[in-house]
Amino acid sequence: MREETALTRTLALDTGEWRGHLAGQHVDVRLTAEDGYQAQRSYSIASAPESPHLELTVERVEEGEVSEWFTEEAHPGDQFELRGPIGGHFTWRVEDGGPLLLVAGGAGLVPLMAMLRHRTARHSEVDARLLLSARRLHEVIYRDELGAFATDPGVEVAIALTREQPSGWQGFDRRIDPAMLVEVGPPAAAAPRIFVCGPTGFVERAADLLVALGHDPRAIRAERFGPSGG
Amino acid sequence: MPPVTRGFRRRRRRTVDPARIPPGQYAVEDFPVLSAGPTPHTSVEDWSLTIDGAVDAAATWTWDELLALPDETFTVDIHCVTKWSKFDTAWTGVSVDTLLEAVDTGGDYLTAWCDGGYTTNLALEDVTDGRAWVVHTFGGEPLEAEHGGPVRLLVPHLYLWKSAKWLRGLTLTLDDEPGFWEAAGYHNRGDPWREQRYWDD
Amino acid sequence: MDDWLDGNAIAGVLVEIFGRDMTTVVRGCPSCGARHEVGAHRLYRGAGLVLRCPSCDDVALRLALADDRRLVTFQGTWSVELPA
Numbered sequence: 001m002r003e004e005t006a007l008t009r010t011l012a013l014d015t016g017e018w019r020g021h022l023a024g025q026h027v028d029v030r031l032t033a034e035d036g037y038q039a040q041r042s043y044s045i046a047s048a049p050e051s052p053h054l055e056l057t058v059e060r061v062e063e064g065e066v067s068e069w070f071t072e073e074a075h076p077g078d079q080f081e082l083r084g085p086i087g088g089h090f091t092w093r094v095e096d097g098g099p100l101l102l103v104a105g106g107a108g109l110v111p112l113m114a115m116l117r118h119r120t121a122r123h124s125e126v127d128a129r130l131l132l133s134a135r136r137l138h139e140v141i142y143r144d145e146l147g148a149f150a151t152d153p154g155v156e157v158a159i160a161l162t163r164e165q166p167s168g169w170q171g172f173d174r175r176i177d178p179a180m181l182v183e184v185g186p187p188a189a190a191a192p193r194i195f196v197c198g199p200t201g202f203v204e205r206a207a208d209l210l211v212a213l214g215h216d217p218r219a220i221r222a223e224r225f226g227p228s229g230g
Numbered sequence: 231m232p233p234v235t236r237g238f239r240r241r242r243r244r245t246v247d248p249a250r251i252p253p254g255q256y257a258v259e260d261f262p263v264l265s266a267g268p269t270p271h272t273s274v275e276d277w278s279l280t281i282d283g284a285v286d287a288a289a290t291w292t293w294d295e296l297l298a299l300p301d302e303t304f305t306v307d308i309h310c311v312t313k314w315s316k317f318d319t320a321w322t323g324v325s326v327d328t329l330l331e332a333v334d335t336g337g338d339y340l341t342a343w344c345d346g347g348y349t350t351n352l353a354l355e356d357v358t359d360g361r362a363w364v365v366h367t368f369g370g371e372p373l374e375a376e377h378g379g380p381v382r383l384l385v386p387h388l389y390l391w392k393s394a395k396w397l398r399g400l401t402l403t404l405d406d407e408p409g410f411w412e413a414a415g416y417h418n419r420g421d422p423w424r425e426q427r428y429w430d431d
Numbered sequence: 432m433d434d435w436l437d438g439n440a441i442a443g444v445l446v447e448i449f450g451r452d453m454t455t456v457v458r459g460c461p462s463c464g465a466r467h468e469v470g471a472h473r474l475y476r477g478a479g480l481v482l483r484c485p486s487c488d489d490v491a492l493r494l495a496l497a498d499d500r501r502l503v504t505f506q507g508t509w510s511v512e513l514p515a
Contacts, residue, residue, distance in 0.1 A: 265477050267475050268435075268488055310478070413504070414495055415479065415495025416495055428500075
């Protein structure tokens with residue numbers, strides 16, 4: 001297990017025989033309390049299909065009984081039920097080609113990171129651009145790994161910090177808007193495959209902006225985190 | 231038996247007098263928003279309520295006409311089939327008894343129909359004798375669209391899916407005609423005290 | 432703003448019912464004629480779950496989720512493309 005930020009944690013799971021997954025898919029987890037009470041949630045798979053272990057990154061949600069268990073309580077050796085991988089609509093394989101435009105809001109980065117990790121594992125040169133929106137720098141998951149993409153010419157990472165920026169911050173300091181999307185690119189004429197993931201409001205806004213910039217709505221795949229559950 | 235997840239327990243919820251909690255329910259403090267579809271936004275200028283169907287003559291009220299009817303402010307507990315219950319909710323509205331005085335009917339049932347296409351069916355005896363209202367105010371404030379405003383039906387002794395949001399009419403019928411959820415696996419009547427959630431309960 | 436999720440959100444339940452991932456299945460909407468993957472439909476949560484066409488909100492299916500059983504009610508005509 002790794003602490004990613006103060007509010008999120010990545011867990012590597014021992015799943016026995018895992019039949020593999022595609023980047024972007026998720027799993028359903030179910031926890032059972034001693035009195036038989038059960039709660040179920042969905043979490044995106046953070047690890048690339050090529051990774052030896054299945055990894056989930058869970059963000060602590062306020063008043064969330066399941067996310068609280070994952071981020072505060074879970075110990076190696078603890079058990080829960082897992083169903084998956086699930087979802088064929090929000091997936092990307094290197095064979096699908098690019099260019100790739102990934103737009104993430106907060107913990108929506110998780111499935112998109114799986115896509116980038118898959119790209120790296122396959123030594124792909126597909127042009128990939130990630131635009132991540134987070135409130136503060138210390139809430140950015142996988143910060144170091146995102147920084148390491150600076151040495152990969154095919155990947156561009158842009159971060160928008162919407163609430164607080166450290167002094168000397170070179171990235172964006174506002175919510176995503178048309179000018180930002182144009183700057184990050186690629187343009188609609190390049191026909192990118194677009195994946196947007198995050199809270200419902202963020203995804204709606206991003207998708208609307210992308211369509212307004214001329215991107216084909218059918219090229220945009222979206223995954224929304226609902227407000228309930230956690 | 232699935233593996234027990236060490237250290238996992240349900241979130242503690244405020245305890246209420248157990249006699250007020252129907253079987254299988256838990257108490258909430260917030261007011262969850264659940265909807266079978268997009269939220270309609272009907273202005274009060276465009277809104278009207280109609281009682282029709284197995285009646286001698288249909289009756290219709292505009293928003294102003296509804297507000298001119300005698301109304302009540304009352305407090306009830308509400309119970310959702312998704313297992314949450316909310317206690318001491320305060321509403322203001324017109325009793326369905328008052329509205330039914332405007333029509334003559336031989337029907338024993340009604341279908342409530344709504345902006346957005348939602349329907350639910352009820353026996354007349356479940357909405358008369360002070361058991362149901364059409365409400366426009368919640369907690370002293372105008373009913374918000376996400377909770378069914380401008381006007382929703384309120385039938386607190388049954389599960390909340392019977393309290394149709396975005397109400398526009400009541401069609402009296404001779405036979406019971408299953409509505410949106412009743413035709414899709416939910417119980418025809420929906421009494422939370424007898425835990426009538428699904429078709430075979 | 433309406434609170435709906437993508438059809439992906441019930442992918443797990445649909446696997447239980449159909450034994451395979453249904454999110455890439457394409458449904459032709461009888462109401463507006465549009466064709467969309469199940470994963471692109473809109474999932475609303477009321478007493479049960481409702482899946483609607485993202486173009487016109489026509490109801491595609493309703494799902495009653497009891498603790499120990501499920502009932503799926505399909506609406507309209509589903510034209511489903513499956514790989515051979």
